Amino acid sequence: MGARNDKKGIAFTFPALFLLGFSIILPFLAAAVMTLTDQRMLSPNPTEFVGLDNYKRLLSIRVQSVPPVLDDAGTIQRDAEGNIRYVRSAPIERTSDGLPPYQELGVFSIGNSRYVVQVRDPIFWKALANTFLFVLFVVPFQIGAALGLALLVKNPILGRTAFRTFFFAPVVTSMVVVSIVWAFLYNENSGLINQILGVFAGGGVVAINWLGNETLALPAIALMSAWQGAGFQMIIILAGLQSIDEQLYEAARLDGASEWQQFRHVTLPGLKNTLTFVVVTTTIAAFSLFVQVDVMTQGGPNDATTTLIYHAVQSGFREQDVAYGASVAVVYFLLVLGVALIQRRIAGSAER
């Protein structure tokens, strides 16, 4: 440590502290307070404290059972096609609590009973599901690709540096640019991807509407995101690979271990910490999916690519419901925090 000097120490640190207070601590506290109000961007009415109403609106969910129609003898009635007939579900009641009414999110059946899932904000629940789905698509794919690439360029072969640079090039390209270029690659009629598929399909015409299809849009964005980011994880995994003692491989080879066995019993255990770290950071980044969606699909088709951050910006900015948008962001933050805490536990148990 250097010289003791209370005033100078504070003086050196103060500009950064002041700015961090302004750009992180203040808005963070404001977020917490704001989500308990009905603040809007421009509103003639004064902002009022509304307690947990925003979170109730976000998180309210209920399941209502719909019984089958019975005749006087108690037998289940069926329609002409043999499907069970159900009592018409009760019309959605007007609420007196100022919250939006429940809407149907989905229906499922167990045995002869039918259940209706109702929520107050269906888009939020779709966004939540889409965000998790995106994480499930992109994390294994991107890290699997990164690990493969790292293993391919690990050994000293001619042109190794060039290949590393090639795989890293998309990382350097901005996500907005990547999204625009890939929107052309995914184009239904003249997109490069359909054209290449056409060539491989024997010269036929392939017209898959990648981004306009509810099932394909999110995986298509995940594929592109993995392409953009894999080179980044590759570099980190390469650093991890270099820290594995070469003698371990030699010993394994002396014992007659195959390449797969070396990978399974030397490489993977040696990469444990690196991979844990890579999984967590990729997961957290995936939770914040926004740019790709905003540029390529605007949340569509039919909300199939709406994510938490997209929903937050949509309601908090474009619909001017600031408090509500901030509440969506807080839910996102709690998810990310949860992931970070799980990582700590895993990292902690690995050290022991």
Place this chain on the structure above:
Amino acid sequence: MNLKLALRYLLLAILSMIFLGPILFMVSSSFKPDEQIFSDLRSMRAFLPVGDVSLDNYEQVFAQSRLFLYFINSVLISAITVILGILVNSMAAFGLQRVVWRGQALLLALILALLVIPFEVLAIPLMMIVAKLPWIGVDAGGLTIVGSWFNSLHVQIVPFIANAFVIFLFYQFFKDIPLELDDAARMDGANLWQIYWRILMPNAKPVIATATIILFLAMWNQYLWPILVIQGQETRPIMVGIQQFFGRTADWGQVMAYATIVTLPVLLVFVVFQRRFVQSVAGAGLKG
């Protein structure tokens, strides 16, 4: 054995094509008229600047979008943030690492804790804060008070100068610079500022380069924040510029020319600082 090596190279070649393909397609198409972009799609020509190549698309883009203005805006925003960011964050790290004072351990812990908060959580509340924040502006040669930070360059700079991760990088680096250097300078009558400016900073070139790359990339790629706080064209950054251009044109070649221009500065930094660049980005990832 040789077959195995050949297979490996084949695989590497295919993968290189997958990773470079879209970028080559972008750059090549930017020189071609749309008809040729479409007719080239089914051959390797899609990835090569061949045939009827010209700078027409570039001319059109500059004529139809205020690309030059947006480009300058982004350069200014990035450059000022990088310069101020390096100064402010390295000073903070110096104060925390080289000077002894009460409360510094607590502050260091607080700054590290801030790393957990993603900007996405702060964006909407920060937007509400800057909406009503005054700023001194220059109007017709005199100073005036402007009632909001919206639609300005400083709203895109000030919130991103202080960066907990960059402070952390400098802190770690300063730890490895021996205290004897400070002591020697102090013997020669140097004060704390001189120790910081003349001894530590000249020794911290690698971390300055890393911080430059991290801050530059983050600023050049800004998208969510300007969407929230910039409505007009005057202070629009280039990422919003290209997104809007993409939204209102059907001309592929022009969009690709725009995309190439946006990518150029980053590519330049990448080529010049290649080794440093890769290490920095990987290092930025390793902050956990």
